[in-house]
Amino acid sequence: MLSQGKGKSSVGQSVRNPVSASTITALFWGSNNKSLQLDFSRDFTLPPSSSAQQTTPQKLSISVVSSILEVSPHAWDACTLDASGAQNFNPFLTHAFLSSLEQTGCAVQETGWKPCHIVAKDESQNILAVVPLYLKSHSYGEFVFDHSWADAYYSLGSRYYPKLQCCVPFTPVTGPRILIRNTCFKDQVFDIMVSALKDLAAKSQVSSLHITFPSENEWHKLKDKGFLQRIGMQYHWKNRNYKDFDEFLMDMRHSKRKKIRQERKKISAQNLTMKRLRGYEIKVHPNKFRKWLIFQ
DSSP states (O other): OEEBOSSSOOOEEOOOOBOOOOOOSBOOOOTTOGGGOOOOEEEEEEOOOTTSSOOSOEEEEEEEESOGGGSOHHHHHHHHHHHHOGGGOOGGGSHHHHHHHHHTTSSSGGGTEEEOEEEEEOTTOOEEEEEOEEEESBOTTSSOOOHHHHHHHHHTTBOOOSEEEESOTTOOOOOOSSEEOOSTTHHHHHHHHHHHHHHHHHHHTOSOEEEOSOOHHHHHHHHHTTOOBOOOOOOOOOOOOOSSHHHHHTTSOHHHHHHHHHHHHHHHHTTOOOOOOOGGGOSSHHHHHHHHHHTO
């Protein structure tokens, strides 16, 4: 099975692994789990380009890095800029943003987001393409809800987690996912990166490969490569210049207004207080909330 998504979708390639039939929503990994190491490297050949002076085939080396910190920020962002375009530059694909998720412990192995980014280098060790990729032990933080797929896998005695997820963690913003430099080999490099993703999924024996919130143009290319589209739906709230909350409620039917007002009265009755924390004031709070959410 292959499945994918544009904007609100996802992409996947399946590999069956028999396990006892049971429903599961997440696996929990320790920081010392060596079985999660993804050792992957392959060499591909770029054919000569008729639009360049290069007349002999070039070698393109594909490898997996366990942290974005192993990649030069300048090289990563050059791929991001070329893939997005100056007018549509996507800050969530930058080295600074993705590395901050790793350095703060948000997207790391211990939280079920093991980085396994793909990097492509030419013979001169220039980085021509990168792919933000994670080995996931759950489906949280993706804004694509595939828990029913996991249930179906386990009901058939197969394992859904771990899976490979090409995305920006915790960020449902559409944009390119296979980030490629603007060279005369751009189309060939894209094909090679897709092949590398599929090869890695097969070698790792994961259940599926998902590419979430890719650009429209990227989706059409992935469709030609055998990916299936999964379309979801999002609801976006828009502020119509409401003067206050009561004016907002007046846009609703009586039954909904009544229900919201009753809910707000219950909150007031609990005597809850809110405190805004900034910078250094935020200490143990995130970890406490994370543990509370995980074990509910």
